[in-house]
Amino acid sequence: MKSKYYLKFTGKYLVRMVTLLLAVSVVSFVLVSLSPVDPVQQYVGSVPNVSVEQRAKIAEYWGLNDPPVERFVAWGKSILHGDFGVSLLYRRPVLDIIKEKFAASLALMLTAWFFSGVIGFAVGCIMGIWNGKWQDKILKKLCLILCSIPTFWIGIVFLMIFSVQLGWFPMGMSVPKGVPADQVTLLQRIHHLILPALTLSFLSFANVALHTREKLVDVLESDYVLFARARGESKWSVLKRHGFRNIMLPAVTMQFGSFSELFGGSVLAENVFSYPGLGAAASAAGMASDVPLLLGITLFSALFVFIGNMLANMIYGIVDPQIREGYRNE
Structure with a gap:
């Protein structure tokens, strides 16, 4: 009886956890996408002589030119495979x-x-x-x-x-x-x-x-x-x-x-x-x-x-x- 209770309890919380993480992922991605801060500019920083073509290549490499839905799907697939990406600030996983x-x-x-x-x-x-x-x-x-x-x-x-x-x-x-x-x-x-x-x-x-x-x-x-x-x-x-x-x-x-x-x-x-x-x-x-x-x-x-x-x-x-x-x- 107790094992059945704990199994039901665990299953219920697993469903809640998946739902929560999915909702947090969607809301966070939307808020980040609406941010006025340019990630390419933040990445380049004060480095001089960065041409427009180089900025475009950086944006293309990160997929910033893709529609938001495609970027979210690609990011979600990477998360499911255990790849959270590379930090632009620390240059590390x-x-x-x-x-x-x-x-x-x-x-x-x-x-x-x-x-x-x-x-x-x-x-x-x-x-x-x-x-x-x-x-x-x-x-x-x-x-x-x-x-x-x-x-x-x-x-x-x-x-x-x-x-x-x-x-x-x-x-x-x-x-x-x-x-x-x-x-x-x-x-x-x-x-x-x-x-x-x-x-x-x-x-x-x-x-x-x-x-x-x-x-x-x-x-x-x-x-x-x-x-x-x-x-x-x-x-x-x-x-x-x-x-x-x-x-x-x-x-x-x-x-x-x-x-x-x-x-x-x-x-x-x-x-x-x-x-x-x-x-x-x-x-x-x-x-x-x-x-x-x-x-x-x-x-x-x-x-x-x-x-x-x-x-x-x-x-x-x-x-x-x-x-x-x-x-x-x-």
Whole structure:
């Protein structure tokens, strides 16, 4: 019975994934085709003495003179064969660049994901325990303010305070400047990672904290908690047996669902800190009209966000039998 359920669950998400990637491909290709930026001019750059005939040959080589539908079909066939093309900006295969940049972005996003989960859950529990008191009011206002502050602004403030004034962290990059890659130590990488990860974690930890607070308040005001307190259970015992157990699942689910926010915020955080990740590469590809790299990163980011949401639903279904029963009846 369980194997049949998981087979149905997997098949349903595979269909959704294919549909999502197809829709993202069409929309992204249309938007890139409508861009006013000339890719040939971006490719040539400031190189002098490029004749009109040479520009025409470059455009013909890339198929820019073909109708958009033909270009999309040709690009789609290449994608199905595992060929994402060659980046015009880096002069390397797109897949190689995505693998290299994603390794740096993954370390940043996982660290920020961990920070936002731990800090958000702890702050949410504090607000829920002190519901209505001054601790709750101050932290709640702080979280609401953080929800409305742009990521790049937080990053700039962190740079000014912790890098310029205090000198605790470097100004940017993922490794020390001038040090060969094979000589960079793990502690140096962590030192360069902490500040951008903290900046990125502020994007979602406030939402996790507010969500956790509301769930904990609902649990502590429920009838079974009031009955437990009436039986003489201590406040810590009530929190341990009833509070934390009931709010852990929504918090974990929200954490996995925040992958899209982290990926979107990484574009801003990586540009502020000059962090060589996938977000900075996407920004550079957009500015340089590097169509193959931009489309490749777009498809990869859509797949990454989809997998994060799928894992959240899977965990919810595994832990909560009622949710799993609802999935079966869909």
